[in-house]
Amino acid sequence: MDRDRFEAIVAAYGADSRRWPAGEREAALRFVAGDDDLADARALDALLALAPSPPPPSDLLVARVLREAARSRQSNLAPAIALAACMVMGVIVGFGVGLRAPSGEDVDWMLTAAFEAPDSDWIEGEL
Amino acid sequence: MSDPDADLVRRVGAGDSGAAETLVRKHLTRIHALAQRMLGDRAEAEDVAQEVFFRAWREAPKWVPGRAKFETWMHRVALNLCYDRLRRRRETTDPDAGIAMPDPAPGADEMWHAQQRSQRVQSALAALPERQRAAIALCHFEEMSQADAAASLNLSVDALESLLARGRRTLRASLADMKETGRGHG
Incomplete structure (x- = not known):
C-alpha cells in the first residue's frame, strides 16, 4: 500500500472505510493522518446520503413472484407427470391385450388348421 | 467459489416452496432497490425485479454451483434488464428527459x-452514464x-474502481454548488 493506492481507494469508494476493500482496509487506514485527507470524499458521501431511499417492494410484487414460483414448479413437474402417465397407460394396455390374446389351446388349433393335412373324412365328403 | 445461496438454489430447483420464499425475502428488496436506483421509476423497477x-x-433447476454466485447472477440479470429499458427510453424520448435540474432557488x-x-x-445520479450509476448503486x-x-x-475490480472514481468525480462536479450551500447551512 502506498499513498497513490490509498488515494485511489478513497476516490473510488469514498471516505467510509466500511466500503473499502476488506483486504486493504487496515493498511489504507494507516494513511489517514487527518480530516483533510478525506474531506472531499466525506462531503460527497454526505450529499449522497440525501438521495431518496427506494421504497420497499410492494406486497403485490412479493405475491406475484411467489405465485410464479409455484407455477414454475408445476411446469417443471409436467414432463415427469406425463412420463409417469405414459408408463401407467402402457401397463394397462399391455395387460388388456394380454387378456384378449389366444390361449395355448387356441394356438395349437390354429397351427393345426394352418399346417396339417385335412382329415380324410373331410376330403371324401368333399369329393 | 463459495456461494452462500448454493443450497437454497438447489432446494428451489427441486421444487421446495419454502426455499423459494426464503430466496425472495433475502434478495427481492436489494434487486428492487437496484432497479429503482437505475430507472428512477417504481413501476418499472417492480417489473424488472x-x-x-x-x-x-x-x-434454479439447471443451476451449476461454483460458476458464479446466484446473487451476482441475479444482479447481472437485473442490470441488463435496466440497460434494455434505458436504451428503449433513449430511443423514444428526449435524452435530457428525467435529468432536468429542479429550480435550486432557496425556499x-x-x-x-x-x-x-x-x-x-437524485437527478445528478440519474444523469450519470449507466455503468457508473450501476457501480455506485452496487458499491x-x-x-x-x-x-x-x-x-x-x-x-x-480495476475497471470497477475506475468507473466508481469517474462517477464520484462527475457527481462532485455536478453537486459542487450544493456542497458550498451545505457548508453554509451546516
Missing part, C-alpha cells in the same frame, strides 16, 4: 428545501463487496 425472479425460477420552508436537495442528488448504496459488484457488472 419480477422478471429477475421469474428467470431465477427457470434457472422558506425547510422541508421543501430538503426535498429540493434530495431531488438534486455505495448496496455496499456490495468489490468482487461481487465487479462480477455483477461483468468487469474486473
Whole structure:
C-alpha cells in the first residue's frame, strides 16, 4: 500500500472505510493522518446520503413472484407427470391385450388348421 | 467459489416452496432497490425485479454451483434488464428527459428545501452514464463487496474502481454548488 493506492481507494469508494476493500482496509487506514485527507470524499458521501431511499417492494410484487414460483414448479413437474402417465397407460394396455390374446389351446388349433393335412373324412365328403 | 445461496438454489430447483420464499425475502428488496436506483421509476423497477425472479425460477433447476454466485447472477440479470429499458427510453424520448435540474432557488420552508436537495442528488445520479450509476448503486448504496459488484457488472475490480472514481468525480462536479450551500447551512 502506498499513498497513490490509498488515494485511489478513497476516490473510488469514498471516505467510509466500511466500503473499502476488506483486504486493504487496515493498511489504507494507516494513511489517514487527518480530516483533510478525506474531506472531499466525506462531503460527497454526505450529499449522497440525501438521495431518496427506494421504497420497499410492494406486497403485490412479493405475491406475484411467489405465485410464479409455484407455477414454475408445476411446469417443471409436467414432463415427469406425463412420463409417469405414459408408463401407467402402457401397463394397462399391455395387460388388456394380454387378456384378449389366444390361449395355448387356441394356438395349437390354429397351427393345426394352418399346417396339417385335412382329415380324410373331410376330403371324401368333399369329393 | 463459495456461494452462500448454493443450497437454497438447489432446494428451489427441486421444487421446495419454502426455499423459494426464503430466496425472495433475502434478495427481492436489494434487486428492487437496484432497479429503482437505475430507472428512477417504481413501476418499472417492480417489473424488472419480477422478471429477475421469474428467470431465477427457470434457472434454479439447471443451476451449476461454483460458476458464479446466484446473487451476482441475479444482479447481472437485473442490470441488463435496466440497460434494455434505458436504451428503449433513449430511443423514444428526449435524452435530457428525467435529468432536468429542479429550480435550486432557496425556499422558506425547510422541508421543501430538503426535498429540493434530495431531488438534486437524485437527478445528478440519474444523469450519470449507466455503468457508473450501476457501480455506485452496487458499491455505495448496496455496499456490495468489490468482487461481487465487479462480477455483477461483468468487469474486473480495476475497471470497477475506475468507473466508481469517474462517477464520484462527475457527481462532485455536478453537486459542487450544493456542497458550498451545505457548508453554509451546516
